[in-house]
Amino acid sequence: MWLTRITPDLNRRDTHDDLADTVKMHQRVMTLAEDGLGDQARQRAGILYRIETTPDGVRLLVQTREEPRIEQLPDGYGTSETHDLQPQLDALTAGMSLDYRIAANATKRLATVYGAKAGKLTMLSGEEAEDWWRQRAEANGLHVETLTSARQESARSGDQRRPIKHTITRFDGSATVTDPDLLRTAVEDGIGRAKAYGCGLLSLTLNSA
Known part of the structure; x- marks a missing residue:
């Protein structure tokens, strides 16, 4: 299991759109999973996420079964860090x-x-x-x-x-x-x-x- 912390760039239109619409955010985090998972792709990928507001701004936490494909996020979408939860x-x-x-x-x-x-x-x-x-x-x-x-x-x-x-x-x-x-x-x-x-x-x- 992997956990990724994403700090979205709030100066971008697409990050605002994602944060304001739960379907768009679901679609966004699903891009971090591999393709071709078929039915129940979210469950197969083990994707869960939570949006948090912190003193430093908005943070998006995304959990995945496999190491996420961060490169699938748009260039400049935000900063991210990923670590292995298994230990x-x-x-x-x-x-x-x-x-x-x-x-x-x-x-x-x-x-x-x-x-x-x-x-x-x-x-x-x-x-x-x-x-x-x-x-x-x-x-x-x-x-x-x-x-x-x-x-x-x-x-x-x-x-x-x-x-x-x-x-x-x-x-x-x-x-x-x-x-x-x-x-x-x-x-x-x-x-x-x-x-x-x-x-x-x-x-x-x-x-x-």
Whole structure:
């Protein structure tokens, strides 16, 4: 697994277009994968991404199964650095204390008691969203110790013929590894829905404490 940090040049029109349209950004990051992957190309390539706003500007994190083809980005699109995640994943052990970050599409499917709305997805916020993350983390080998959450700008498409909107909540905190194998799979495959649109990428670092 590989992680690439891209700092896009915000003076360019194409970077603004990508950042404003989740479909265009999906198409952009897919150029980093090899050609000819066929159906479910994103899953085969293991592509997940997250857009972050930092004190130094906007940053795009892209995770791939194979080393990304950075040369496929337009000349001058931005600066980038890539590193191999596999040593970090191989080093995971039960009981290890980690800091985590994930931007996720926290939703639930409505039960039959909701009548006509039964089976539809509804977005979660506040404590419900945090409970959603705690449950997903536990199911994926990570016991949450501390947690803060913040609603992010929704992922949207600019194509009115195919409107897309996914709510995004970012979860940050510390956690303890309970099952390294489950956690490795969660990092590789992502967690939750809307993975093609900037959700599900789980980042882990050794706990600074």
